[in-house]
Amino acid sequence: MSVTVEQLLKLPSLNRAKVIGGHRGLSKVVSSISVLESTDPGVLVDEVFPQGEFFGSEIVITGFLNSVDNVPLQLANIRRLAQGGEVGLIIFYVGVYLPRIDPRLIALADELDFVLIVMPEGEATLRYGEVINDVMGCIYRDRAESSSxxxxxxxxxxxxxxxxxxxxxxxxxxxxxxxxxxxxxxxxxxxxxxxxxxxxxxxxxxxxxxxxxxxxxxxxxxxxxxxxxxxxxxxxxxxxxxxxxxxxxxxxxxxxxxxxxxxxxxxxxxxxxxxGRRHGEIAIHELVRAILQDEPLKMHRLAEIFHVDVASLHEMWIAQSHQEDAKERFQALLPALREYFVGFPGSLIMDVYGGRLLIFMGTPQTQQEAERMSVSVMGTVAPQLPDVVFCRCSGLQNTADVREAYLGFRENLADAMRIYPARRFYTWGDIRFSRECRLVVQGGEAALNACLSPIVPIQKDSEELDLAETLSIYLLDGERSVTLTSNLLHIHKNTVKYRLHRISGLLGYRADKMPELLDLYKACAVRRLM
CATH class of the missing domain: 3.30.450.40 (GAF domain)
Structure with a gap:
């Protein structure tokens, strides 16, 4: 954590102080505290904040003791302090030396989000040192406790x-x-x-x-x-x-x-x-890095800087190619892809990370819209990278989900491509399922035999028909469509129907019957992995 102006107001020396202007700046971080009693804002320009550089994040104590009756100089000093990066002003001795706070100071503080704090009015016994000790003690304690x-x-x-x-x-x-x-x-x-x-x-x-x-x-x-x-x-x-x-x-x-x-x-x-790049593509890369490394605090800080509503990002789309120059080609395609998403509601982040194209967004309103968008992305990328594959990870609730999905894609895509060789589009469900199948293969002979047992009857069939392969294509590639399966096998639909009828007879149930279909589907997938 970092100490904010709002937190300082809870300190013993400041708990009777009042915020009279610049309330939107209460969340600003305070790095130090200083005392300033200057009548000439030119001194601030030439000596305290040379060349207009940042020298602040401090909160400043003053009594305007040298300009108690000169409101224009008070205004000029506040403006210069804000320009130098200072976060606010604590004003002492109102009603003692300084007659009152001019309303123009409050209006300027509100305009600049520069916090204006007034110590209890009419008290001449207040001491700067008490506030300084309290504030610096709070800052040092925070730094000692913070590891980031x-x-x-x-x-x-x-x-x-x-x-x-x-x-x-x-x-x-x-x-x-x-x-x-x-x-x-x-x-x-x-x-x-x-x-x-x-x-x-x-x-x-x-x-x-x-x-x-x-x-x-x-x-x-x-x-x-x-x-x-x-x-x-x-x-x-x-x-x-x-x-x-x-x-x-x-x-x-x-x-x-x-x-x-x-x-x-x-x-x-x-x-x-x-x-160093003024919020360019390299800059957004840091936000993506924080998301994928599951660093929520860093992610939220960066999201504030880039004005991205991270909480609304529940989708991650990943495109991958094995071509040597895939990273450079993806990078070159980013402007065209961003142009396509102009007008998409909500936050959207697009970057090339780890040699892969990543797109983070809110969930499209309909499945048809998501399919249309993903086809358009593929249509833009595929001419440049013919071997590209695409994965849509939906329903991601937090950075832990995002990281799991990214690592899962990276580690299990090869198995997904073996299980579904005819596909170019995958889902997070496909990736998770492929991981489960790999665990079965690695789990020992007993677990493997148990998983494959549903298709044992059709593999023992004496007819010269590749029933297991027909079933695999029907379930894994053909979307349980006779027409699509016949096209993939290059055989007549009646032949597919005959084989499915034969498979059902050997199994004792229809090949598309739930819940038996679940085990049958997984058995065919594991068979392909082997």
Missing amino acids: VVLDVLAGISALPKRLQTVNTALKILSDRVSASVLLCDASFHVLNLVTWPRGIEGDVSAGFRAMQSFPPPGGSAVCPFVPDSRMYRMSLAADGGQQMELLLIKAGLPFDAAALGQVMDATRICINIW
């Missing part, structure tokens, strides 16, 4: 306006979260982004880094020669766009452990993938 650097970084950046959602902003949040300086470099150690902790030592770190002749080995660490009592950690990473990068951390005090370094690297990779 990734979620904290995503929570911090997702609440910011889009103009502040950049790699550099994300690295600043990361730097504050782990109390370390962060250097992101290309493969030749040219610095792409530099964020120092504490702030203000950029010159020393930059000069010291340029003077280095050697670096720690990948995944290793060494004493940092230019920051006292600190170590430098090096991690090599590759973004999904193919860039090879080096991530270096400089941390004083307690060292990083392997788990923390893994979290830092994961957070950095996600930030590069998303904000």
Whole structure:
């Protein structure tokens, strides 16, 4: 979890405070607290937030002590604080030094979703230090209890306006979260982004880094020669766009452990993938990764950023080809496929993951609509990838279901294709059934014989008729249609009818009778696997 403005209001020093503006910002994450008493917003522009960069996620304390009668300056400071990424303002000494809160401040706070909090009015004994201690204690406790650097970084950046959602902003949040300086470099150690902790030592770190002749080995660490009592950690990473990068951390005090370094690297990779490409195809790839890896918290954070209603996604469609360039071909087809789905109600995610085309969506209104859509997808893909197969996984309720379906498809598609060799379209039910059949084959002779027992009578028939094969095609391929079965076998329909009549006689029941059909169907499928 990350501490929000709303949670801070429950602290002892703030539980009598009132929120008077910017209520929509109560869910914003707070990384720190600071005090500001400035009359000149130009100071904020030139010194506190240079070049309009993010330097915030702080909540700020003020009494407007130097501008108690200058509402335009109060407004200008609030606007600049919000632009710098600060989340809100705690105003002290209303009715003591500051006569009142001008309604224009409240209107501006509401416009900017910038939380405006007023301490109890008329009390001169209030102290900044009490709030500062309470807030920082809450933040440090939360960080000590939270094991997810990734979620904290995503929570911090997702609440910011889009103009502040950049790699550099994300690295600043990361730097504050782990109390370390962060250097992101290309493969030749040219610095792409530099964020120092504490702030203000950029010159020393930059000069010291340029003077280095050697670096720690990948995944290793060494004493940092230019920051006292600190170590430098090096991690090599590759973004999904193919860039090879080096991530270096400089941390004083307690060292990083392997788990923390893994979290830092994961957070950095996600930030590069998303904000390095400005919400492009690589960015949505991170959301798909979180869904398939069953990481619901990370998934929901990313979904907030991309404005995707994940709860409405109950279908996953998968297309797979064994051609060597399948990934590239699927990628090239994405624009055309997205164009086809324009106007589809609800959220929709389309990506190429693990060399497969994945489409997540809500359940189509009718089976006919789903079939029409899947045929259109296949019609777009098949000319480019003739061996493509397609699977529709329906009724998925959560990320665990999605992950199970994806892994099940990946691991059992080959068996499904052996059981249903004439198909190009499969369902999640087909995949699950294929997995059950494989378990029978692997379960030992007794289990195998028990499963195959329903078709033993027709395999013992003395007539020179391939009754078992006819039954298999009738049930598994021919959809229990005499016409379709005759076409698949290239024989007359009357011949199929004769064979089915003979099969029924040997079995003692019609081949399409329920519930006997269930065991008969599975026996034919297992027979094919063998």
